[in-house]
Amino acid sequence: MLTTKDLTVEKINALLKSAQEFAEGKTVKAVDEIYVSNLFFEDSTRTKTSFDLAQRKLGLHVVPFDVTASSVNKGESLYDTVKTFESLGVNLTVIRHKQDKYYEELKNISIPVINGGDGSGNHPSQTLLDLMTIQQEFGKFKGLKIGIVGDVKHSRVANSNAEALRKLGAKVYFSGPEKWFDEGTIINGTYLSIDDLVTEVDVVMLLRIQHERHGEKMKISLESYHRKFGLTKEREKMMKKGAIIMHPAPINRGVEIAGELVECERSRIFQQMKNGVFARMAILKDALESKGFKFK
Amino acid sequence: MLTTKDLTVEKINALLKSAQEFAEGKTVKAVDEIYVSNLFFEDSTRTKTSFDLAQRKLGLHVVPFDVTASSVNKGESLYDTVKTFESLGVNLTVIRHKQDKYYEELKNISIPVINGGDGSGNHPSQTLLDLMTIQQEFGKFKGLKIGIVGDVKHSRVANSNAEALRKLGAKVYFSGPEKWFDEGTIINGTYLSIDDLVTEVDVVMLLRIQHERHGEKMKISLESYHRKFGLTKEREKMMKKGAIIMHPAPINRGVEIAGELVECERSRIFQQMKNGVFARMAILKDALESKGFKFK
Amino acid sequence: MLTTKDLTVEKINALLKSAQEFAEGKTVKAVDEIYVSNLFFEDSTRTKTSFDLAQRKLGLHVVPFDVTASSVNKGESLYDTVKTFESLGVNLTVIRHKQDKYYEELKNISIPVINGGDGSGNHPSQTLLDLMTIQQEFGKFKGLKIGIVGDVKHSRVANSNAEALRKLGAKVYFSGPEKWFDEGTIINGTYLSIDDLVTEVDVVMLLRIQHERHGEKMKISLESYHRKFGLTKEREKMMKKGAIIMHPAPINRGVEIAGELVECERSRIFQQMKNGVFARMAILKDALESKGFKFK
Incomplete structure (x- = not known):
């Protein structure tokens, strides 16, 4: 899920339905051991924490990433960083990056990349x-x-x-x-x-x-x-x-x-934040199910 | 638990008793899925890690917060940050902040706030x-x-x-x-x-x-x-x-x-650190039980 | 595991065998509740994340440490920091530090210290x-x-x-x-x-x-x-x-x-990263078993 443009009306409605079910108390957990990481190259409290909570509520393992203590400081490219997480066995990443359409660099990445905000572009x-x-x-x-x-x-x-x-x-x-x-x-x-x-x-x-x-x-x-x-x-x-x-x-x-x-x-405003966790649960579950992972 | 002044002798003794039981090997786990976050706006190794360990030993889910990568850098107020964590579904926060009595700003927050140190005031x-x-x-x-x-x-x-x-x-x-x-x-x-x-x-x-x-x-x-x-x-x-x-x-x-x-x-000195984890387990359990959460 | 010099050919072969079993799909989990912490005083993505993933795959609890938000900024020595983690109940640490042979300062630490890289020395x-x-x-x-x-x-x-x-x-x-x-x-x-x-x-x-x-x-x-x-x-x-x-x-x-x-x-290059998680699982399991912890 990279841009809103990619989403058909049907897809939006399916995600809204799933998110609303979570809001009403539905709980599901991953059947498999799934590892995810949130690669936030820009400051965030709400979006990052919201994804983090959504992931934990789905029973996923959240592997920490701190850009200020990372090899990005040694000049590593975004592609090499994401490819590294893929190689290490991380099954999905959420990325926020200041570069518009950063995801165009990531075409050779095969794990799902969820866009947590790119430049002045999409969110x-x-x-x-x-x-x-x-x-x-x-x-x-x-x-x-x-x-x-x-x-x-x-x-x-x-x-x-x-x-x-x-x-x-x-x-x-x-x-x-x-x-x-x-x-x-x-x-x-x-x-x-x-x-x-x-x-x-x-x-x-x-x-x-x-x-x-x-x-x-x-x-x-x-x-x-x-x-x-x-x-x-x-x-x-x-x-x-x-x-x-x-x-x-x-x-x-x-x-x-x-x-x-x-x-x-x-x-x-605070209802939006509350909904954010449920919306992200729906997005994550959808992305992981598309790769064959199961929830119950 | 914000200031020592709030604590009666009875409360102190009850917490000491509970902490001592943990020191002697008692283990309890949260029955519910409980999410907590440690909002440390000042440097800390001992206090933060100690709370973190206490939380994990009680079976709580610890949601990370890194002030240097947060929206605090975009000028967000302490109240709005804490209200955000509450809205996202976090059930308790521990806060360390350089401002004396920062907690007086947080009266409208309904989840428990544990004081991890305020300015030159309380700890x-x-x-x-x-x-x-x-x-x-x-x-x-x-x-x-x-x-x-x-x-x-x-x-x-x-x-x-x-x-x-x-x-x-x-x-x-x-x-x-x-x-x-x-x-x-x-x-x-x-x-x-x-x-x-x-x-x-x-x-x-x-x-x-x-x-x-x-x-x-x-x-x-x-x-x-x-x-x-x-x-x-x-x-x-x-x-x-x-x-x-x-x-x-x-x-x-x-x-x-x-x-x-x-x-x-x-x-x-190192015995104090060891005791810190048990003391914080007692404090956390007490605060969460006061909100109806159960441990067994 | 501090230097390669410490490793006999027999030990290397045993670790390689164990790592290869993990690579081929073997899974084991810690029987006990084990807490570990990765004390990285230098930037790292791969090594830190790789240890983190290895730890989670072994069912260990990973306690976060962020040097930039730690008491190291208040002048705390490496020994006191590591002794603190030991006192808090952490059962093993992985350390990366810019000082050559930093581990020579840590002789009085009784929990296992895995060397994640020291100065220009060992890795x-x-x-x-x-x-x-x-x-x-x-x-x-x-x-x-x-x-x-x-x-x-x-x-x-x-x-x-x-x-x-x-x-x-x-x-x-x-x-x-x-x-x-x-x-x-x-x-x-x-x-x-x-x-x-x-x-x-x-x-x-x-x-x-x-x-x-x-x-x-x-x-x-x-x-x-x-x-x-x-x-x-x-x-x-x-x-x-x-x-x-x-x-x-x-x-x-x-x-x-x-x-x-x-x-x-x-x-x-990316195969190396993949292998890194399995190699570290072997190292961690070996170090913890030497302290009497069990896996199954």
């Missing part, structure tokens, strides 16, 4: 947990209006999610500083000011400002960003009845969203 | 293992004379231990460079020169010089510190028959204590 | 996996011609391997920049230019250039090194029928070996 497991959260709330995607707000250009989540949501029949709107939008992205969605967007949509899907990916320093202060583009307390009051707030986290409190809203009634 | 699991070591030796606390020697002002151990020892009826003495004593601390103990202290007490409890917490550079050399305030080979000979030496480690050999004394007959 | 588990790879290929050592090529002076592998291979009856040749050879090493082998060596030997055993150990900057460019001392595509064609290529990795592609040769037909 398909995040998409699945976001879809799961929306489905739990609304029971459908068709006709829903989803507003993606913020740092669209630098966000893996924006790209992955917009694609999947359109495929499933939702209407996608964007908001945020205009210079942050790629041409390609704007063409497939509608740009709205944040004030117009919050009254229109069923889901306000906030993105994190990726300070660390901005080549040049942001021209506006964080307070000013919050006022002009963020979900303020006032804007939350303008949202439709039943509309929800989502954010992939980590949250810059007081920037993308007012600190007080993080755990408000509309917020599904 | 209750260390206290429990120290008490356990003293009890194994003397079978009681009442009437015992305990000398706490060294960097009292910067030591979590000094604060936690002095409080508990007085509660249990021991008499606490202090020694070390006078400018390192807080007013509050001295008031509840007696200050003695190191030469007077070693002949008086049943336990010489050495503290580590916390180089990394001293705002200004120490004014005296390490050799000079050892001569004026440390446990030299000569001073060890002046100790009472049956009196013991303790140190929470890591040890600055030749500073707080002569290197030759670290494993001498009076030393209980 | 006996790598030797065992290399021997295993050669034995799988040729079924014998006697009379084989082995060429060790490259940075002999800075390589743990060169020292460990040359010693064992001679003991087993193989003939060892060296090649590489002459100034990189120790007197002692050259005396026990024959120096050949790389062009002469590749036509002569059954095994071309390449060493990694240890950039990080060279006190002074290398005087020649990497391209020039490859041309003068490396295994180029042209030199591979000059190798004998049935001769194989080995490398302990990580590989500097285009320096010690042309990138295209890494997975060529003669290459056993």
Whole structure:
């Protein structure tokens, strides 16, 4: 599972169904002794821990990898590192790497590689947990209006999610500083000011400002960003009845969203994290079953 | 378990009893699938490894956390990090953090938080293992004379231990460079020169010089510190028959204590480490049982 | 298991037999609850992960250790760190440390210490996996011609391997920049230019250039090194029928070996990694059995 593009509507629905079963308490364990490793070349708490928990709940053996203590520091290439894990007998890896489409280098790897985020590109497991959260709330995607707000250009989540949501029949709107939008992205969605967007949509899907990916320093202060583009307390009051707030986290409190809203009634932010473990259990089980491993 | 202050004498005795049973070979395992994570924001070998071993011996699943590869680097707050682990399904966390009373920020967290050390404040699991070591030796606390020697002002151990020892009826003495004593601390103990202290007490409890917490550079050399305030080979000979030496480690050999004394007959330093695993098993089991988890 | 020197021919053969059984699918698990920890003070992917996997496959509990988050940063000595793990109840440690013969400091440690590499000295588990790879290929050592090529002076592998291979009856040749050879090493082998060596030997055993150990900057460019001392595509064609290529990795592609040769037909590089897990299972099982632990 490398990009959201690879996923058909049927596959998405099958994974959502499996994830929802885990959410409702289903437990399965690997029949075989399966070894997995999470090769995270970029900082992460949620995604890495979430995969780790999903793996342990499926009865897999998690082999640690710490990039700062690895031979990557001796100049080893990504391919050689992954090939090493394959040779050592690891049966599946999850990879996060700052390089866009790093997985194109890994064509000769025969064990499953799950994409835990590549550069500004894809983050398909995040998409699945976001879809799961929306489905739990609304029971459908068709006709829903989803507003993606913020740092669209630098966000893996924006790209992955917009694609999947359109495929499933939702209407996608964007908001945020205009210079942050790629041409390609704007063409497939509608740009709205944040004030117009919050009254229109069923889901306000906030993105994190990726300070660390901005080549040049942001021209506006964080307070000013919050006022002009963020979900303020006032804007939350303008949202439709039943509309929800989502954010992939980590949250810059007081920037993308007012600190007080993080755990408000509309917020599904921590529900998203909870769903993340179940979504990843579904993804891992599916990838391993495709290689003939069994669960029961 | 956040501060030693929270612990009644009854609770201390119950935990000591449970820890001693583990020391004598009792084994129990969690009936449920329990996930725990040790969020150490400061360097540690002993405390972290000790909790980790205690958790594994209780049959818990330990989910790794590495602060240097976490979203803390993207500016995530402590509360959001802990709330994330709770949302992901982790059932208990142990936290070490440099901020005094960091746990006051965590009131809305509903899973147990065990304090693995906060700033210069508390370190209750260390206290429990120290008490356990003293009890194994003397079978009681009442009437015992305990000398706490060294960097009292910067030591979590000094604060936690002095409080508990007085509660249990021991008499606490202090020694070390006078400018390192807080007013509050001295008031509840007696200050003695190191030469007077070693002949008086049943336990010489050495503290580590916390180089990394001293705002200004120490004014005296390490050799000079050892001569004026440390446990030299000569001073060890002046100790009472049956009196013991303790140190929470890591040890600055030749500073707080002569290197030759670290494993001498009076030393209980490595016994303390051994007891640490059992003390933490008792603490963890107690915290989890209070949430309804079962062991057998 | 600290140095290759300690190993008799009988012991080597017993370990190779045990490792080969694991390679052929034998599985055993520890009867007791055994805790192990891998104390790697230097970067490693392969060796550390390989030991980790070997340990899990034997049913051991692996207690994590991260030097960058340890009390080593507070100045704790190696002895005190290892003694701590022993006191905490860890039953065996694997250590990699940059100091030559670090294990001489550890004489008072009573749990087994497996050497995962010391300074420029020994790396006996790598030797065992290399021997295993050669034995799988040729079924014998006697009379084989082995060429060790490259940075002999800075390589743990060169020292460990040359010693064992001679003991087993193989003939060892060296090649590489002459100034990189120790007197002692050259005396026990024959120096050949790389062009002469590749036509002569059954095994071309390449060493990694240890950039990080060279006190002074290398005087020649990497391209020039490859041309003068490396295994180029042209030199591979000059190798004998049935001769194989080995490398302990990580590989500097285009320096010690042309990138295209890494997975060529003669290459056993990834086979070596695979064998590494089995060789380490044999070593661990042997060390633990010598302490009375049982496997079945």
